[in-house]
Amino acid sequence: MALLNINGSDVELQAEDAMPLLWAVRDIAGMTGTKYGCGVGLCGACTVHIDGVAERSCQLTVGEVTGKAITTIEGLDPDGEHRVQQAWRELNVPQCGFCQSGQIMQAASFLAEKPDPSDDEILDAMSGNVCRCGCYQRIVAAVRLASTGS
Amino acid sequence: MLKYLEETQVTGTGSLLVQKLSRRMFLGTGTAFAIGAFATQAQAFPTWATGATAMPNGVREDPLIFVSIDEDGTVTLVAHRSEMGTGARTSLPMIMADEMEADWERVKIIQAEGDEPKYGNQDTDGSRSLRHHIQAARKIGGAVRHMLAAAAADRWGVDAATVTVANHEVKSASGDVLGFGDLAEAAMAMPVPAHDEVAYKSEDAFRYIGKGQVQITDLRDITTGDAIYGADVSVEGMKIAVIARPPVVGGRALSFDATDALNVPGVISVHELPYSNIPAKFAPLGGIAVVAENTYAAIQGRESLIIEWEAGPHGGYNSEPFMEEMKAAAGQPGVVLREQGDPDAAFADAARTFGQTYTQAHMAHIAMEPPAALASVTDQGIEIWAPVQSPYTTRTDVAEAMGVDPANVKVNVTLLGGGFGRKSKADFVTEAALLSREVGAPVRVQWTREDDVRHSFYHTASAERIEVALDEDGKVTGWKHNSVAPSILSTFAPDSGQQFFIESGMGHVDMPFDIPNVRCHNGKAMAHTRIGWFRAVSNVPRAWAIGSFVGELAAELGRDDRQMWLDLIGAPRSIDPVAEGYPENFWNYGEPMDEFPIETGRLADVLNMAADGIGYGKNLPEGEGIGLAVHRSFVSYVACAAHVKVVDGNVTVPEMHLAIDCGYAANPERIESQMQGAAVMGMTLALHSGITYRDGAVEQGNYYDYDVSRSDNYPRNVVTHIVPHPFSVHSTGVGEPGVPPVAPAIANALFHATGKRKRDLPMGVEV
Ligand code: FES
Ligand code: FES
Numbered sequence: 001m002a003l004l005n006i007n008g009s010d011v012e013l014q015a016e017d018a019m020p021l022l023w024a025v026r027d028i029a030g031m032t033g034t035k036y037g038c039g040v041g042l043c044g045a046c047t048v049h050i051d052g053v054a055e056r057s058c059q060l061t062v063g064e065v066t067g068k069a070i071t072t073i074e075g076l077d078p079d080g081e082h083r084v085q086q087a088w089r090e091l092n093v094p095q096c097g098f099c100q101s102g103q104i105m106q107a108a109s110f111l112a113e114k115p116d117p118s119d120d121e122i123l124d125a126m127s128g129n130v131c132r133c134g135c136y137q138r139i140v141a142a143v144r145l146a147s148t149g150s
Numbered sequence: 151m152l153k154y155l156e157e158t159q160v161t162g163t164g165s166l167l168v169q170k171l172s173r174r175m176f177l178g179t180g181t182a183f184a185i186g187a188f189a190t191q192a193q194a195f196p197t198w199a200t201g202a203t204a205m206p207n208g209v210r211e212d213p214l215i216f217v218s219i220d221e222d223g224t225v226t227l228v229a230h231r232s233e234m235g236t237g238a239r240t241s242l243p244m245i246m247a248d249e250m251e252a253d254w255e256r257v258k259i260i261q262a263e264g265d266e267p268k269y270g271n272q273d274t275d276g277s278r279s280l281r282h283h284i285q286a287a288r289k290i291g292g293a294v295r296h297m298l299a300a301a302a303a304d305r306w307g308v309d310a311a312t313v314t315v316a317n318h319e320v321k322s323a324s325g326d327v328l329g330f331g332d333l334a335e336a337a338m339a340m341p342v343p344a345h346d347e348v349a350y351k352s353e354d355a356f357r358y359i360g361k362g363q364v365q366i367t368d369l370r371d372i373t374t375g376d377a378i379y380g381a382d383v384s385v386e387g388m389k390i391a392v393i394a395r396p397p398v399v400g401g402r403a404l405s406f407d408a409t410d411a412l413n414v415p416g417v418i419s420v421h422e423l424p425y426s427n428i429p430a431k432f433a434p435l436g437g438i439a440v441v442a443e444n445t446y447a448a449i450q451g452r453e454s455l456i457i458e459w460e461a462g463p464h465g466g467y468n469s470e471p472f473m474e475e476m477k478a479a480a481g482q483p484g485v486v487l488r489e490q491g492d493p494d495a496a497f498a499d500a501a502r503t504f505g506q507t508y509t510q511a512h513m514a515h516i517a518m519e520p521p522a523a524l525a526s527v528t529d530q531g532i533e534i535w536a537p538v539q540s541p542y543t544t545r546t547d548v549a550e551a552m553g554v555d556p557a558n559v560k561v562n563v564t565l566l567g568g569g570f571g572r573k574s575k576a577d578f579v580t581e582a583a584l585l586s587r588e589v590g591a592p593v594r595v596q597w598t599r600e601d602d603v604r605h606s607f608y609h610t611a612s613a614e615r616i617e618v619a620l621d622e623d624g625k626v627t628g629w630k631h632n633s634v635a636p637s638i639l640s641t642f643a644p645d646s647g648q649q650f651f652i653e654s655g656m657g658h659v660d661m662p663f664d665i666p667n668v669r670c671h672n673g674k675a676m677a678h679t680r681i682g683w684f685r686a687v688s689n690v691p692r693a694w695a696i697g698s699f700v701g702e703l704a705a706e707l708g709r710d711d712r713q714m715w716l717d718l719i720g721a722p723r724s725i726d727p728v729a730e731g732y733p734e735n736f737w738n739y740g741e742p743m744d745e746f747p748i749e750t751g752r753l754a755d756v757l758n759m760a761a762d763g764i765g766y767g768k769n770l771p772e773g774e775g776i777g778l779a780v781h782r783s784f785v786s787y788v789a790c791a792a793h794v795k796v797v798d799g800n801v802t803v804p805e806m807h808l809a810i811d812c813g814y815a816a817n818p819e820r821i822e823s824q825m826q827g828a829a830v831m832g833m834t835l836a837l838h839s840g841i842t843y844r845d846g847a848v849e850q851g852n853y854y855d856y857d858v859s860r861s862d863n864y865p866r867n868v869v870t871h872i873v874p875h876p877f878s879v880h881s882t883g884v885g886e887p888g889v890p891p892v893a894p895a896i897a898n899a900l901f902h903a904t905g906k907r908k909r910d911l912p913m914g915v916e917v
Binding site: 016019020023024026027028030031032033034035036037038039040042043045072073074080085088089092094095096097098099100101104122123124126127128129130131132133134135136137138139140 | 237369372375377390415445449519520565566599824827834852854862
């Protein structure tokens with residue numbers, strides 16, 4: 001039994017400490033916005049925030065995040081209107097969409113840390129998030145839009 | 151408004167369709183559409199024949215199947231094609247909505263279950279969704295608009311020709327107004343008008359079609375995490391399964407010990423699934439399945455299995471020697487598929503000849519979403535939830551594997567986290583059904599990324615040899631192209647080692663250059679793994695070979711690349727396949743040649759558009775170069791101009807222009823997004839994607855050894871040029887044809903940047 005704080009609520013989960021957070025969130029908490037793409041920390045589809053910072057949930061165990069604030073895509077903004085989400089919509093960014101919750105979580109954490117990044121900084125910060133559909137051009141533009149409003 | 155157009159300023163050609171337009175503008179000024187005004191004029195748009203009628207279950211045009219209207223005015227449209235990222239679930243309903251004069255904000259899209267007798271063909275593959283269904287979408291929308299008008303006219307006791315339908319409302323001449331919701335029941339009870347009784351909208355009255363201002367259907371859900379993909383469906387009592395499959399196709403477990411696996415907390419049971427060997431169509435590979443309460447337990451359980459595998463007949467498959475054999479075969483005469491003029495004489499009489507061989511390794515699709523499917527098998531029947539490109543063949547495949555009537559199988563289609571051809575094959579769904587029956591509970595089968603990389607249906611490996619005969623003036627008088635690659639057919643029937651007409655039609659026998667003497671032949675290569683189709687299929691190696699060869703030939707003859715291409719393409723002409731010696735069973739992507747001819751002028755046009763767009767010919771610093779390639783596939787014409795810059799010994803692409811002629815551009819915004827995606831996938835396969843085999847097993851496993859282009863090295867500044875056409879110029883394919891010209895354009899650019907010529911895919915990131 002684990003007690004995790006997810007999106008501002010304390011939840012009790014039937015999950016052992018060694019279980020990757022990804023599977024605890026998806027299978028036990030039943031929140032499926034966080035995606036499995038590789039399980040080895042190389043695609044970013046599983047990105048969540050731990051105490052506000054983007055982390056790969058497939059690389060963290062339940063034990064490691066107990067007592068920390070976990071934010072998933074479902075909790076990024078109560079109305080789903082985070083400026084990064086809005087920018088994604090304005091630019092019609094997704095193709096299949098599967099990578100996009102991870103991309104958005106990565107971008108939101110990055111911009112919180114660096115509100116006005118250079119293009120190279122954006123490209124670098126987003127390089128751990130694979131988009132097999134190849135939406136990078138719009139992803140980068142959307143991060144820029146969320147950052148500067150244009 | 152959608153900002154994408156402002157972000158992708160396109161200049162240079164003047165022939166670009168997409169323009170800066172505000173969504174609000176359309177909604178605000180929605181032109182009232184008077185049926186009456188058109189009633190006595192030519193109204194129905196001229197229809198044309200497509201290959202759709204030859205597809206299983208064809209096309210359905212019955213509005214009562216695709217459209218329903220609620221009393222609150224909500225218009226519900228059925229999307230019967232799968233959404234894997236191309237926008238089919240947006241674009242086809244958008245066309246219906248526009249022709250119907252529905253307000254897109256009040257349209258709801260629902261996904262059809264797998265039922266082709268009802269909806270028509272649902273196999274979302276071959277870049278066919280718009281090409282085959284655009285006419286039906288307009289017909290459906292137009293018919294419903296008429297039915298709404300007729301219902302309102304009835305209500306008012308006026309002539310239907312005097313009412314107008316605009317933006318979700320019907321108005322009478324005297325100013326009465328009824329909303330679509332007010333007319334819901336009455337309209338849908340009206341007789342469905344025939345095509346030639348419908349006054350369709352003129353193109354300048356389109357509000358959504360051709361504009362590219364519509365948000366994709368699932369945009370909000372995707373950005374909030376609410377979108378549902380294959381692994382996101384749960385039902386009461388569901389278990390999760392992860393399967394250890396034979397490392398070699400056709401292999402099996404000689405023995406296994408599940409003791410430790412069964413001791414993993416959460417693991418429920420272990421089952422052996424029946425094995426298969428090629429040709430097994432889409433039957434699962436078999437293996438040892440671990441069923442558990444959650445995915446982590448299932449994965450842990452699988453890791454704890456002790457299995458002794460027998461490799462089976464393909465245990466000797468090793469990529470390196472196999473590639474050498476294919477290259478050798480490519481240098482020998484193969485089965486002749488196209489013979490035009492007298493190529494042997496042309497080579498005998500040539501002032502000189504020139505030839506090169508190009509290869510490509512196998513590729514796996516690695517869609518972002520690894521395969522996952524949920525099946526619930528009960529006495530009442532079988533219900534499936536799965537991300538499948540072809541829900542109806544999924545249904546019939548599962549029925550066959552389970553020995554039940556397809557009537558007892560229901561297939562619900564989730565969103566697909568990418569497909570690229572992999573999710574046409576329902577092996578992973580059948581696994582779930584088999585296990586659900588074994589376990590007596592609903593089962594979700596989850597493939598790990600390693601499973602996906604190691605147990606796919608692979609893009610074939612190939613060797614393509616091209617030789618030309620040249621006269622004194624350097625004019626090409628003869629062309630020979632031997633294509634050697636294991637065939638997709640080996641997945642379906644005993645393998646002859648020869649390719650079949652569909653593969654030959656993809657850039658091999660339809661080589662469009664103006665050369666008098668041509669031979670296209672096919673050397674033998676046996677399949678030792680499951681060969682499937684991957685976005686653009688055989689066009690990838692053919693465009694790679696031909697496109698690279700044109701660049702090499704230009705260098706060999708000291709000619710400018712663009713001029714070399716234009717010389718080979720020749721004067722604009724519509725190719726006569728008989729005169730040019732095409733095989734009798736030539737496959738034009740299933741489309742009739744008279745409606746979808748091969749027009750060389752369109753090839754030259756897109757080539758020039760891409761070249762002009764990138765500023766071909768401009769001076770570049772040392773270590774930079776521009777390369778070109780153009781290819782017709784899926785009855786579309788796409789050219790790529792790539793700018794390569796070598797940075798710290800790595801290939802980078804600071805700018806790329808893709809020019810596409812896909813007939814009428816129904817949704818330019820999604821066409822642009824497909825071209826951006828094709829640029830990235832093209833660069834990925836150019837630099838990274840190589841699946842290799844050792845002793846029959848795939849050597850790669852995950853992103854650590856099968857990587858893709860990422861945001862720190864992808865084609866930056868991809869500019870899309872779309873050739874503008876009226877609706878009457880048939881819409882063709884978009885999802886696939888962007889990919890083939892990218893790799894050869896990069897290789898040609900790399901040659902100009904460094905003087906180095908790459909002939910084998912993947913070519914690697916480092917120069
Ligand atoms: S699933 Fe965690 S990084 Fe890929
Ligand atoms: S949108 Fe498909 S993987 Fe990114």
